[in-house]
Amino acid sequence: MRSVKWENIVPVWGYASTLVACLNLKHVSNEVGTGARFLDILFVIIALLTLIAALLVIPEFRKKIGIERWGSNQTPLGRPIFQGEIASFEKSAKFERFIAENEGGIVFIDAFIDEMKFYGVTENPEPYFVLYDECFEPLDAGEHPSYEKCTGICYSIIGINEENDSRFYLFRGQCKIYGYFAVIGCDGPHQGLMVCKLKAINFEFAGANS
Template sequence: MAGEEWPETIGKYRPQSYLAAGGMGLVFLALDPEGRTVALKQLHPSISYDAAMRERLRREVAAMRRISSPRVARLIDADLDAVPPYLVTGYVQGRTLYDVVKADGPLRGDRLWRTARGVAEALVAIHAAGHVHRDLKPSNVMVVGDDPVVIDFGIAQEYDATRITREGGAIGTLGYMAPEVLDGASAGPAADVFAWGATIAYAATGRPTFGGGGMQAVALRTYRGAADLDGVPDELRRILSAALAPAAEARPDASALLGAMTTPAGAASFLPAQAARKPAPRTGRRPAMLVPISVVAAVAVVIVALFALRPTGKGSPEPSATKTVVTAPARPSYREPIANFGPGTKFQKFLEENNGKKVYILATLDEAIVPQDGEGQPYDPSHADNGALFTVWTSCFEKLEQGEEPNGRKCGGLSVGISAGDPAWSGFYWVHGAYKIQGNFEIEGGAVHQGVAGFVLKPAPAA
């Protein structure tokens, strides 16, 4: 945005410089009528024409006004009827927790505990006001001195996120989103607690809590509770394990977290509801992204999970010639090749029409569709315990350059996961030089993001 002009005034505020610009709209460092610095967030103009969205945001603004804590950036003003609408919060001078850890390394000792307590204190105040942050992560925590201040509520996320919220999809940042949010449920206080656990784990280790690789691989580790807590102090690890429990009801609330960290004895006696498991060992292979993600500023990253897989058991063995699939005549079936564009559109329609139903599929993937396993690695049928993932492109809303492959920036489609299980050797395997899906499945729909629909195929017994 350097070199571009910005409005002389927005409401009664005078923008001075850009703090951020991108999908979430424009964020300015601005001056109020008294000359004090504020952070002014200009939301997407389309909100002005959506009465239901403006009313929902109005209720959330009312809740934000009730929050009073030195650990939360204060809401100063909001005009949701302006074109475009805007929010004004206190300007917090400091570095983000993400930048602090990136520059200085993982936090240690009292510095780590002060951060953990301070962010928990912020959540206590937010939840007491009847509000939920929705997008807590290291880049939304400012460090002032050695104390944290939480900024950038989910209310101010990009327009695309408001569209997804209306359509029932997930909103947040992958790696910090709770499993129930990945499942399409609304984010509640327990989701903020999960994000707190992932944020503080990052502060303590300097690593993403649920690892890297493809989006679906990170989502799968989140579902499994496979948090990487190596290097976290033992007392704090017990608390983080509880906060990162996959089941929302198993997590403590923010007040319990804060109480456990008030004294060393409280932390030592804290009993996690479910210990986080170590992530699966890496093979050293380079992970391949199924859906390319454009690089944006860390303070503006909003990644929406396309779908999540639920492992149900051991991996499915490759079928032998002596096995026979038994299906009920009435069970819907799909027996055509799956490829990008036309064939992919037909397969997506089949999944949508039979969402929630048990079906039989016998379909070969086109060679242009490259599957991964649940860890974001190239799929290996001999190690199928983590399921399989693949993406099919059904249309492109922007013209592809000559030789350019379809991608998530220019095209829409569907992302399909096959969860591991062996009730009737249903599965995904390599036959005669091509990948094939064959067996009985239950279809489960997932979230939608920018025209990409997510589905999970869960192996089901033969009828």
């Protein structure tokens, strides 16, 4: 859980003081017998606006209600995040760098691969996908890249099951990889490919202090 920083308490205290002052003024106005009903309404409006302002000054509250987004590089649980399309060759470098930089840690992935550019399996006890870097031999017309002619990284997905929050599946022409994953490590090459293992993690175990 994200904690509210001390510097956010100060402006909230100021707004709270204003609220108390408004309530005191209302009490005084009743005692002197002004009886002006519009003052009652005014004080209620001021009190509500003060409360809203006090809440909006807290960044965590703004993000929770959707008027401010969490940083694009980190999840609310404090984990690095990767979002967007991944694919072999020109679109592989960013994802490969992300995994390498977070080896041994937990990351959040919300990515997709076009099914026509997907090299791997999802319906398997040991699902995986391959991102090829480059080919050291020319590919024939219509030939798909393979370890026989290309270098790349095989990403082995571990722990995907019905009881797990993370997902790796094909749907409507895309392969989706979504959720928290522990980057166990990379080694190789094996048959010309490096192998990186990504273990699915349930959301409740993905906190920065886990």
